[in-house]
Amino acid sequence: MLARIDSAALAGLEGSAVTVEADVVAAAPAFSIVGLPDAAVQESRERVRAAIVNSGFEFPSRRITVNLAPADLRKEGPSFDLPIALAFLLATKQVEAGGSAHGSLAAVGELGLDGVLRSVPGVLAIAESLRRRGLRGVLLPSANAAEASLVRGLEVYAVDNLRQAVRQMACGGEGALAPADVGALLAAVNSGGPDFTDVRGQEHVKRALEIAVAGAHNVLMSGPPGSGKTMLARRLPTIMPELTVDEAISVTRVHSVAGLLLPDAPLVTRRPFRSPHHTISSPGLIGGGSSPRPGEVSLAHLGVLFLDEFPEFRLAALEGLRQPLEEGEVTISRRLTSVTYPARLMLVAAMNPCPCGYRGDRERECVCPAHRLRQYASRLSGPLMDRIDLHLDVPRLNPQVRHAARTPESSATIRARVAQARARQLARAGATGALANAHLDAPSLRRVCRLDAECTALLDRAYDRLRLSARACDRVVKVAQTIADLDGAPSISPAHLAESLSYRQRGTAHGE
Amino acid sequence: MCVWLACLASYRQGLIGRLLRTYGDPDTLTFTDPARLRKAAAGASGRSGRPGASASSGGERVTREGGSSAHAQAPSCDAAAFGRVLHLPPLDCLRQPRPAGGRLVTWVDAEYPPGLRQLSDPPLCLFVRAHCTEEEFGARLRLLATRPTVAVVGSRAPSAYGEEMATLLGRDLTARGALVVSGLAMGIDALAQEAALSLPTPADGLATAAVLGCGADVVYPATNRRLFADVGGRGLLISEFAWGVPARAWRFPARNRVMAGLAQAVVVVEGSERSGARLTADFGLDLGREILAVPGEAGRRLSAAPHGLLRQGAALCESADDVLAALGPAAESLARLHARQPAKPGDAPSGDPRGSSSARVLAVLERGPLGADQITAQCALSAAAVSAALSELEIEGRVRRHDGGRFRLTHSASLP
Numbered sequence: 069m070l071a072r073i074d075s076a077a078l079a080g081l082e083g084s085a086v087t088v089e090a091d092v093v094a095a096a097p098a099f100s101i102v103g104l105p106d107a108a109v110q111e112s113r114e115r116v117r118a119a120i121v122n123s124g125f126e127f128p129s130r131r132i133t134v135n136l137a138p139a140d141l142r143k144e145g146p147s148f149d150l151p152i153a154l155a156f157l158l159a160t161k162q163v164e165a166g167g168s169a170h171g172s173l174a175a176v177g178e179l180g181l182d183g184v185l186r187s188v189p190g191v192l193a194i195a196e197s198l199r200r201r202g203l204r205g206v207l208l209p210s211a212n213a214a215e216a217s218l219v220r221g222l223e224v225y226a227v228d229n230l231r232q233a234v235r236q237m238a239c240g241g242e243g244a245l246a247p248a249d250v251g252a253l254l255a256a257v258n259s260g261g262p263d264f265t266d267v268r269g270q271e272h273v274k275r276a277l278e279i280a281v282a283g284a285h286n287v288l289m290s291g292p293p294g295s296g297k298t299m300l301a302r303r304l305p306t307i308m309p310e311l312t313v314d315e316a317i318s319v320t321r322v323h324s325v326a327g328l329l330l331p332d333a334p335l336v337t338r339r340p341f342r343s344p345h346h347t348i349s350s351p352g353l354i355g356g357g358s359s360p361r362p363g364e365v366s367l368a369h370l371g372v373l374f375l376d377e378f379p380e381f382r383l384a385a386l387e388g389l390r391q392p393l394e395e396g397e398v399t400i401s402r403r404l405t406s407v408t409y410p411a412r413l414m415l416v417a418a419m420n421p422c423p424c425g426y427r428g429d430r431e432r433e434c435v436c437p438a439h440r441l442r443q444y445a446s447r448l449s450g451p452l453m454d455r456i457d458l459h460l461d462v463p464r465l466n467p468q469v470r471h472a473a474r475t476p477e478s479s480a481t482i483r484a485r486v487a488q489a490r491a492r493q494l495a496r497a498g499a500t501g502a503l504a505n506a507h508l509d510a511p512s513l514r515r516v517c518r519l520d521a522e523c524t525a526l527l528d529r530a531y532d533r534l535r536l537s538a539r540a541c542d543r544v545v546k547v548a549q550t551i552a553d554l555d556g557a558p559s560i561s562p563a564h565l566a567e568s569l570s571y572r573q574r575g576t577a578h579g580e
Numbered sequence: 581m582c583v584w585l586a587c588l589a590s591y592r593q594g595l596i597g598r599l600l601r602t603y604g605d606p607d608t609l610t611f612t613d614p615a616r617l618r619k620a621a622a623g624a625s626g627r628s629g630r631p632g633a634s635a636s637s638g639g640e641r642v643t644r645e646g647g648s649s650a651h652a653q654a655p656s657c658d659a660a661a662f663g664r665v666l667h668l669p670p671l672d673c674l675r676q677p678r679p680a681g682g683r684l685v686t687w688v689d690a691e692y693p694p695g696l697r698q699l700s701d702p703p704l705c706l707f708v709r710a711h712c713t714e715e716e717f718g719a720r721l722r723l724l725a726t727r728p729t730v731a732v733v734g735s736r737a738p739s740a741y742g743e744e745m746a747t748l749l750g751r752d753l754t755a756r757g758a759l760v761v762s763g764l765a766m767g768i769d770a771l772a773q774e775a776a777l778s779l780p781t782p783a784d785g786l787a788t789a790a791v792l793g794c795g796a797d798v799v800y801p802a803t804n805r806r807l808f809a810d811v812g813g814r815g816l817l818i819s820e821f822a823w824g825v826p827a828r829a830w831r832f833p834a835r836n837r838v839m840a841g842l843a844q845a846v847v848v849v850e851g852s853e854r855s856g857a858r859l860t861a862d863f864g865l866d867l868g869r870e871i872l873a874v875p876g877e878a879g880r881r882l883s884a885a886p887h888g889l890l891r892q893g894a895a896l897c898e899s900a901d902d903v904l905a906a907l908g909p910a911a912e913s914l915a916r917l918h919a920r921q922p923a924k925p926g927d928a929p930s931g932d933p934r935g936s937s938s939a940r941v942l943a944v945l946e947r948g949p950l951g952a953d954q955i956t957a958q959c960a961l962s963a964a965a966v967s968a969a970l971s972e973l974e975i976e977g978r979v980r981r982h983d984g985g986r987f988r989l990t991h992s993a994s995l996p
Contacts, residue, residue: 269953270953271953271956271963272952272953272956272963272966272967274963275963275964275967291984291985292984421983421984427983427984428982428983428984428985428986429984430984430986433880433881436737437737438736438737438766438767441737442803461951461952461984461985462985463951463953463984463985463986465953526972526975529975530971530975533974533975533976533977534974534975551964563964563965563968564968566967566968566969566971566972567964567965567967567968567971569971569974569975570952570967570968570970570971571967574981
């Protein structure tokens with residue numbers, strides 16, 4: 069007897085259609101799975117057998133062949149346990165598919181030996197693909213149900229074990245979960261948690277970070293240990309504009325594929341903040357591995373990627389940052405497949421000014437020998453530094469300054485200004501396709517950001533006296549445009565340009 | 581012969597000096613009985629001669645080199661034996677081909693810098709490089725002897741303040757006619773010499789001179805390649821080590837004594853307690869040169885050398901004027917002969933800064949270097965306005981940024 073159940077496999081961020089076919093014939097007992105299964109899928113045989121028996125069903129001695137079609141797509145992971153078990157039960161006539169005539173139910177889930185269903189990663193992507201295929205509904209582990217309910221137009225049936233799944237199958241599905249209200253979920257984000265108001269002093273750095281976020285510019289912070297770089301970076305997501313529904317779904321999709329979602333928090337409601345350790349490998353940072361998984365850049369999609377101890381990161385890993393920073397996505401190619409993950413992120417890098425960390429510090433002296441200083445400085449070079457628009461000094465503050473500062477602004481206040489600036493940028497950039505000033509390329513920049521005579525003169529003098537490069541000049545103009553947007557000014561003024569100049573890249577300690 | 585001796589025995593604990601004093605002239609040295617030489621060497625250095633050293637009997641015939649620009653050839657004497665008598669290493673260095681623009685100036689030549697003759701163990705032979713014609717070379721050597729010479733030395737990793745002072749001194753001293761000499765090391769040395777080179781030089785003039793701790797064709801450190809070439813083009817690269825000799829730590833003290841010998845005054849800009857700059861000053865003291873020190877911030881590591889010298893009675897140096905005053909009126913008038921126009925006066929800033937915010941920032945900075953946040957707090961301006969004002973002041977050259985994001989007023993507004 070032959071039976072069929074629909075399911076799906078994860079390929080990158082998309083679900084691709086998989087049909088589970090089970091064929092049971094009277095012949096020498098055997099149980100084989102075909103269709104390029106990986107080790108976990110092969111092990112399904114044991115799990116399915118035990119789960120079926122322990123759930124009170126029979127496992128007759130027949131020859132069983134399970135095919136996971138299409139046959140040339142690699143199948144990975146334990147999520148086919150449930151469809152295989154159901155297909156087998158259907159094929160041995162221990163259950164009849166009932167319910168409504170239109171559409172059919174798909175199944176996804178991992179089985180324990182006792183028949184209990186376990187969650188699987190990537191359910192959001194899978195559910196979306198099932199809906200696109202026109203399937204009516206899906207049987208899922210309860211732990212994944214909330215996530216799947218984010219998808220509209222698909223009936224979601226949460227089941228805890230195999231017996232329940234069979235019951236649902238038999239009656240055609242009842243008690244579907246209500247689709248989740250993404251908008252409400254987003255709005256319900258509780259305040260509290262880190263906030264810019266926690267940071268006393270450092271007004272200049274905060275101002276610069278506001279500019280960075282408004283224009284989606286990348287930032288490099290340089291300062292001695294303990295000056296507050298990490299603290300400030302961690303609060304950056306709080307001044308970024310809130311996630312829209314589409315953005316939240318997009319971020320959730322990536323996190324779901326990476327297996328990072330919690331059962332009771334199926335939707336990512338805050339912008340992500342990722343802070344990998346500097347020993348991270350290139351696949352860990354960019355994504356990859358033998359079966360590609362999203363890397364930190366993708367997990368930081370629409371959020372902040374914070375690279376602390378920036379010069380300590382491996383060069384190979386940093387080199388891989390180019391594509392995400394330029395294109396907002398990262399493509400990982402393997403022999404058989406190629407997967408593209410989104411990676412539109414804001415890069416925030418932090419470093420000490422020198423190996424001992426105290427160069428330029430008020431109280432402590434730097435004890436680094438000259439050649440180490442040069443070595444350290446030489447690690448920051450070239451194309452990656454070109455992508456960083458704002459270079460900030462974060463000095464250690466005197467205790468008096470920390471206490472005497474007036475109450476700092478809250479993140480909400482800053483966020484409101486940032487949102488307005490972003491709106492202005494979108495309105496202006498329009499056709500260029502750039503979402504923010506930082507993404508403007510050189511020709512668009514010249515078209516979109518006009519400098520009057522006074523500004524041009526100032527820029528020329530700066531080019532001359534401060535020894536800027538042409539690229540540095542472009543960056544200065546971009547940042548100046550963002551400052552003007554924050555100000556609500558119709559065009560760039562010399563004051564905006566002058567302020568932008570203060571965030572330029574300085575020469576290294578020697579040979580400035 | 582001088583060349584060979586110089587190669588073999590540079591700075592060998594005064595051995596050469598003693599031999600010269602005993603025998604007066606290098607040539608005489610070679611015609612001396614080896615036994616007497618050995619005794620003299622042993623007596624001088626306190627070691628006993630190697631037993632069984634096979635000295636050739638009788639006098640050794642030597643091919644005498646004539647003239648300062650003669651090509652160095654291996655002498656056809658039993659040099660090896662001679663060397664063994666004095667426990668000197670064998671004669672490999674002379675096989676190096678002479679690099680472009682390289683010339684030899686030996687003890688016996690007229691152009692040998694008189695200042696160096698005062699050293700207790702002077703380099704017998706100087707390997708000098710300059711990319712110029714023979715007449716210009718001669719002219720430059722003469723200028724080396726006649727112009728008042730100042731050695732500007734200091735740390736390889738100076739603070740922003742030290743960098744500024746080095747540049748200031750290098751430029752102003754050269755503009756006023758003095759000759760700046762330094763070691764082409766990173767940091768203070770390089771900055772002072774770059775500043776000296778930034779002024780225009782007449783074709784037969786001497787922009788600056790560099791004394792090296794390695795062969796005059798070896799660029800050390802590699803980052804100074806361009807500076808090296810500039811000094812070769814418009815100044816002199818001097819070394820007592822033969823062509824191709826690599827830089828080693830123990831050669832630098834030797835170089836420092838040559839610098840002190842060439843100069844009439846030594847200015848220490850910044851340096852830690854046991855730095856090479858301090859050593860150069862000590863050599864200068866021994867030679868009776870004027871020692872000056874640029875004061876730094878109290879208690880900082882880099883102020884240790886200059887402040888130590890000040891405690892010992894060195895003169896305070898705040899500008900080129902102090903140096904020239906220390907050199908004395910004769911030197912000053914001599915310097916005036918060579919004085920050149922300083923940098924374009926058009927760089928001088930306008931009298932009043934552009935806006936009230938710039939004025940307020942300047943006023944706050946009068947009290948001392950401050951970070952951007954502190955300036956903001958004291959000025960009661962917004963962070964944005966302060967950043968804008970600081971940028972404009974930086975463009976005008978009135979303010980400079982330290983490492984660590986602190987800003988300070990510059991000493992001389994036309995400094996880049």
